[in-house]
Amino acid sequence: MTAWFTLRNVVVAGLLIVLALVPVYASVTGNAFLMTLFTRIVILAMAATSLNLILGYGGMVSFGHAVYLGFGGYAVGILAQEGMASGFLQWPMALAASALFALIVGALSLRTRGVYFIMITLAFAQLAYYFAVGLERYGGDDGLTIQRRSQFAGLINLSNRTVFYYLCLLLLVGTIYLVWRLANSRFGLVIQGSRSNDRRMQAIGFPTYRYRLVSFVIAGTICGFAGALLANHTGFISPAIMHWTRSGDLIVMVVLGGMASSFGPLIGAVALLVLEETLPPLIRLIAFPFVEQPVALKISEYWQIVLGPLFLLVVLFARGGINGLLKAVGRD
């Protein structure tokens, strides 16, 4: 418990150093794509960390968490479209809209358990998805281009890619710290106890519903924040951001990285998104000596055939995801 120099901590520390040095490396090599990729990783890691609060610690399998990315993103996009580019307006709106929607979804879904809970959160997310598709004024299915990033009265210039990246990284670290504090507070122990045995929690005197609801709203709000960042990052928002497959991605990040661990979602986000980028060229490289170039290209489109089994292996053999694996290996 007191040993700090474990394999997992070394990996986590290394990961944080790499994340901190990405802009330096990118500017030296002039690799703009790397910045784009890692800004995206950092923002989605923040979303996954928020999901971990309810999924990992609380045992609430929300299959509609990406909907808050949409709420945060559309708050920024719609306000920008209407000529209100101030971040002081956009960001609080993004948080408030996400919180309100999470309150509604949570209030209804948390009265149910198991598959019903999953289905209700999914249904609400799909509802929001189709609502956004119908928003003709804001691009409907095609989405909405955001001309300017959120303006903060000259205090901070988000159009500077490096500044924006470090802001996202700072917010990610802040989120990880916040979730860690929450998870180990009295509040967090109620959430965790409820995951372990909700009936017993009530029998010893906890009205668990209200605690679970508050955690659900906190998670949705943080994810909405990530959505506002993502919209700024891509300069574009469309219904696709809250498609159920995106919610699935967030779950995969949390489970792959390690549920109920502070850095698990970050590890999972890095692993998933880096694999997503590196697997296709890797497959092409391996396949090329054996087949023609076009065929190799075709094969590499099926990179998910490799990712799927990898994910399965981690779920089956590494309880606690990659984080748990690192801990277990470090102990031996």
Add this chain to the structure above:
Amino acid sequence: MTDALLQIEGLSKRFGGVVASDDISLDVPKRELHAIIGPNGGGKTTLIGELAGEIVPDDGRIRFDGDDITGLSIYRRSALGLARSFQITSLFLDFTALDNVALAVQAHSGHSFRFWRNARRDPELREPACAALARVGLAQRADVMVANLSHGEHRQLEIAMALATKPRMLLLDEPMAGMGPEESARMVRTLRELKQELTILLVEHDMEAVFALADRITVLVYGRVIASGTPEAIRANVEVRQAYLGEQEVAGHG
């Protein structure tokens, strides 16, 4: 009986065609250990469920310390000081023993909308939890994951958790189920100590323990009270002998 802590009047419950509680009335005075015995399916666990608030009775009334609690939720009853232990061990298996008891302490020390301080280092929670563990003889096992404790230790832990909620009354549902002789003897010792200061309703199959501990015994058969009285009276009751206690078993205790 004015000083009865728990008063049950005409409690009835049917599940379809099965009568689980049939007009049950009984009083449990303060600091008495009242045992409920009866054959399997006699309605004992249903009664505990009704008292704890998990099962809503069709009819009848439950008073706790004079207040009608029939319609109160589970956690409200717990807050009033009615603590139950479960027949089938129902613990937080992925938590340590101390964590389990500390949660029970936390449940009764104000609301838990406290988001920042590390609850596992909060002496307000940890110290009473350690004390409760010590009372049931589990102090040495505080940091063991509950999933790795033995069955007997689980039962002890159940009692510690009930104690940690600072209850006025314990509802114990077969605390000795599945225990070996030594574990049972230890549990009897623990309960004997607890009954000095607490009112206890005990559902138990272990007749030796029941007759050693109980001030009063109620016999439930098919949800109906067929006898209620002191252990001596119950032992002598012909109807009880026929319905439940084997003749030899009674003789063995005679």
